[in-house]
Amino acid sequence: MVEKKYAAACDQGTTGTRFMVFGHDGQVVSAVYEEHEQIYPKPGWVEHDPMEIWEKTQKVTREALAAKKIDPAEIAGIGVTNQRETTIVWDPKTGKPYYNAIVWQCTRTREICQDMIDRGLEDMIRKKTGLVIATYFSGPKIKWILDNVPGVREKAERGEAIFGNIDTWEIWNLTGGPKGGAHVTDFTNASRTMLMNLKTLDWDDEILSELGIPRQMLPEIRPSSDKAIYGETPKEGPVGGVIPVCGDLGDQQGALFGQTCYDVGEAKNTYGTGCFMLLNTGYDAVPSESGLLTTCAYGLEEGRSVFALEGSIAITGAAIQWLRDNLQIIKTAAETEEIASSVEDAGGIYFVPAFSGLFAPYWDMYARGAIVGLTRFIRREHIVRATLESICYQTKDVLEAMISDSGVKLAALKVDGGAVKNNFLMQLQADILGVKCIRPTVDETTALGAAYCAGLATGFWENLDDLRENWGIDQIFEPKWAEAKRAEGYKGWKKAIDRTLHWVEK
Numbered sequence: 001m002v003e004k005k006y007a008a009a010c011d012q013g014t015t016g017t018r019f020m021v022f023g024h025d026g027q028v029v030s031a032v033y034e035e036h037e038q039i040y041p042k043p044g045w046v047e048h049d050p051m052e053i054w055e056k057t058q059k060v061t062r063e064a065l066a067a068k069k070i071d072p073a074e075i076a077g078i079g080v081t082n083q084r085e086t087t088i089v090w091d092p093k094t095g096k097p098y099y100n101a102i103v104w105q106c107t108r109t110r111e112i113c114q115d116m117i118d119r120g121l122e123d124m125i126r127k128k129t130g131l132v133i134a135t136y137f138s139g140p141k142i143k144w145i146l147d148n149v150p151g152v153r154e155k156a157e158r159g160e161a162i163f164g165n166i167d168t169w170e171i172w173n174l175t176g177g178p179k180g181g182a183h184v185t186d187f188t189n190a191s192r193t194m195l196m197n198l199k200t201l202d203w204d205d206e207i208l209s210e211l212g213i214p215r216q217m218l219p220e221i222r223p224s225s226d227k228a229i230y231g232e233t234p235k236e237g238p239v240g241g242v243i244p245v246c247g248d249l250g251d252q253q254g255a256l257f258g259q260t261c262y263d264v265g266e267a268k269n270t271y272g273t274g275c276f277m278l279l280n281t282g283y284d285a286v287p288s289e290s291g292l293l294t295t296c297a298y299g300l301e302e303g304r305s306v307f308a309l310e311g312s313i314a315i316t317g318a319a320i321q322w323l324r325d326n327l328q329i330i331k332t333a334a335e336t337e338e339i340a341s342s343v344e345d346a347g348g349i350y351f352v353p354a355f356s357g358l359f360a361p362y363w364d365m366y367a368r369g370a371i372v373g374l375t376r377f378i379r380r381e382h383i384v385r386a387t388l389e390s391i392c393y394q395t396k397d398v399l400e401a402m403i404s405d406s407g408v409k410l411a412a413l414k415v416d417g418g419a420v421k422n423n424f425l426m427q428l429q430a431d432i433l434g435v436k437c438i439r440p441t442v443d444e445t446t447a448l449g450a451a452y453c454a455g456l457a458t459g460f461w462e463n464l465d466d467l468r469e470n471w472g473i474d475q476i477f478e479p480k481w482a483e484a485k486r487a488e489g490y491k492g493w494k495k496a497i498d499r500t501l502h503w504v505e506k
Contacts, residue, residue, distance in 0.1 A: 002073040007455035008064075008243075010057060010174070011447035012166050013251060014083045014103065014273040015321075017053060019060040020447040021070060024460070026470030028442065030068040032060040039100060044107035044356065047100035050088050053166070054173050058238035065240065072241025076460035078174065078233065079247025079450030081254035082166035083273075084192045087141035089152060089217070090169070092162050095177045099149045101166070102141040105273075105314060105356045109140035110365055116140075121210060128197045128204055130285060130294025132363050135356075136312065138165055139194035143211045156214045163217045165189045167248050174238075174245050175231030182231035186224040186248035187296040187305040196221065198285045198294065201305060223299040224249050224257075225453035247453030249298060251446045252276040256308065257298050258445030258452060259414045260471045262464050267402070267410055269395055270446065271419035273321075274359070275313040277398045279406060282306060290401035291361025300456065309405055311360040311398025315369075316391040317419055319353040323387060329380050337424045340385040347382035349373040350496035351390045358500065361401040368503040372496045388425050392432040393493040399433055412436045412476075416445040423475075430477040434486055441472040 006029060011018040016035040023029050034056040039047040065072065085104035090097040102108070116125070116133050125133050142163050146153040155161040164172065167189045172181035190196040190203075195213065197204040203218050222230060229246040233239040249257055255270040256278045264282040269275060278297065285294050285307040297308035320333045330336060350372050352358075357365040371386070403409055415437045419425055430437045442448055455461045 002071060004076040004460055005074045006070065007077055007079070007451040007460050008075050009079045009081060009247070009447040009450035009454070010061065010170055011251070011444070011450065012053060012057065012080070012082045012170055017056045017060055018444070018447060019057070019064040020444065020451065021064055021068070021075070022448060022451045026442060026448060026467070028444070030064045030070060031444070032064040032067065034060050046103040046106040048086065048103055050090070050097045050101045050169055053101070054169070057170060057173070061238045062240070072239050072243055075243050077244045077246045077454030077458040078239070079249070079452070079454035080167050080170045080174070080245070081249050081251050081446050081450035082170065082189070084165060084189060084250040084252065085136055085138050086166050087138045087145070087163065088166070088169050089142065089145045089156070089161050089163050091160060092183070093160070093178055095173070098152045098161060099145050102144065104136055106141070107135045107356050107365060109135045109144050112140040112143055113365065116210070125194060125207065128207065129194050130191065130198050130287070131194050132293070133194070134359070134363055135365050136359060137192060137194035139207065139211050139213065142213050142217070146212065156217045159216050161217060162219070164219055165192065167250070168219045171230055171245055171248065174233055176234050179234070182245070183219045184222050184230045184248070185219040186222055187299040188224055188250040188253040189248065190221045191296040192250055198296070198307070201303060222248070223301055224253070225298070225300050225456045227457050229457065244454070244458055246457035247450050249450050249453055252278055252310065253297055253308070254446040254449035255416050256280065256449065258442070258447070258449030259416060259440065260464070260468045261414065262468070265408045268414040268416060271316060271391065271415065271417035273316070273318045275316040275391060275395055277311045277395065277402065278308040279402050279408065280306065280308055281406070286405065288401070288405045290404040291363055292398070292401050292405055293360065298453070309402055311401060313394045313398065314356045314359045315353040316394065318355070319351070319387050319390060322353070322355070323384065330384060336384050336388060337422045339381050340388050341424045343381045343385055346386040346389055347378050348375065349378055349382055349386050350493055351383065351386040352496050352500045353387070353390055354500045360398055362497070362501065364501050366502050366504040367500045370496065370500045372499050388428060389432070391419070391425065392429045393490065395429060396432050396490060399435070410435050412438050414438050414440065416440060416443050426477045427480070430479040431481040432486060432489065434479050434483070436479065437477040439474045439477070441474045
């Protein structure tokens with residue numbers, strides 16, 4: 001029998017797909033990444049092509065294994081982690097989607113959400129799901145597809161159309177697709193649909209009825225690390241061998257798990273397309289009074305989940321992409337560090353990138369982006385710096401809400417994601433928060449968390465203590481600003497936020 005040397009993860013994110021292989025020490029052995037197309041059919045609409053995502057998944061998987069000559073038999077298990085809330089409805093017989101994936105950032109479901117609010121459903125939704133009614137979540141997106149794509153509602157009622165967030169789509173395809181693919185999700189992804197009851201950890205019939213969603217469309221909800229395994233990769237599939245697929249975490253929960261935040265009160269912030277801060281609250285689903293979400297953090301056994309408070313920010317890294325692709329004032333994200341540090345401050349401007357409305361803690365789907373405080377003095381460098389500052393100030397908004405809800409004053413924040421390589425940004429974050437930021441040795445902790453779940457399920461790692469031993473510190477950023485400077489900067493930010501709220505009229 002071939003020795004199990006690795007655990008692997010498919011990390012399907014908003015801008016691209018990465019396949020990563022990790023050793024027992026949690027270090028990266030092999031990784032390959034491919035971007036996919038961002039589709040914008042109308043203002044506020046964001047889509048992805050699910051078939052392109054699956055093609056890229058197969059490509060990066062094959063290349064990551066080939067690059068280091070890894071035998072599939074050496075891999076103990078595969079975990080999946082994913083952009084959450086992004087919604088696909090497809091034909092289980094053919095594997096073809098009925099419509100493009102509707103991305104979490106998309107605001108086309110505004111009228112559906114407003115109708116739910118007008119019908120007085122907010123309190124019921126929050127109590128049952130821990131979420132607010134917002135365009136962010138999957139439930140309204142499913143309803144939009146059923147209402148707007150001809151014939152899909154009838155097909156769904158006949159069992160000829162099934163739903164999944166991206167994790168479900170990837171797992172279904174990895175485990176055989178039309179030839180017996182597993183139609184499953186885990187607690188963390190299910191808790192982002194606005195359809196799962198946090199008390200029962202099952203789909204809620206009242207909410208399904210309110211949205212007109214047939215229950216048979218929905219995947220089976222399983223633990224994030226599942227010893228029973230979801231399914232196996234077919235020998236002729238992209239992995240080229242039979243490997244258990246047995247780990248599943250939404251990307252932000254994947255980062256929490258990869259950062260080994262297993263104790264109550266531990267928190268992490270991930271800097272990606274958006275920013276997402278999660279605070280472990282243990283087996284208690286703590287309701288938020290400050291605009292945060294209550295969400296499943298991970299589940300290692302049937303019918304039981306650890307919970308978290310989450311602050312979700314829609315646009316952070318995506319604002320850097322906007323500078324690059326739309327305004328074309330930078331060539332790469334990496335150069336923002338040098339450009340921003342070439343000026344002493346942002347020249348009195350603030351940039352609120354509310355391109356898809358504002359998420360936590362404001363939850364205003366009618367907000368829109370603004371750059372305020374402009375004078376003739378302002379140059380490209382100031383706009384780049386203000387963009388980095390917007391990431392840090394939005395994070396401070398969330399941290400303040402988290403302290404208010406939990407009563408926990410953080411001593412440190414674990415940080416991860418692509419943007420944490422930017423030392424200027426991380427120092428700025430520590431300065432604006434007044435809290436030290438700790439960057440780990442492995443910054444792709446999202447994929448690591450999914451690999452950990454798969455490895456735990458198959459015995460590659462024995463327990464959580466095994467995983468804690470793998471976590472190492474790369475750098476600690478200590479706050480340097482005086483409290484008066486911090487307070488003055490944040491006051492200006494709050495003023496800028498006020499200018500963006502309720503911009504679009506209902």
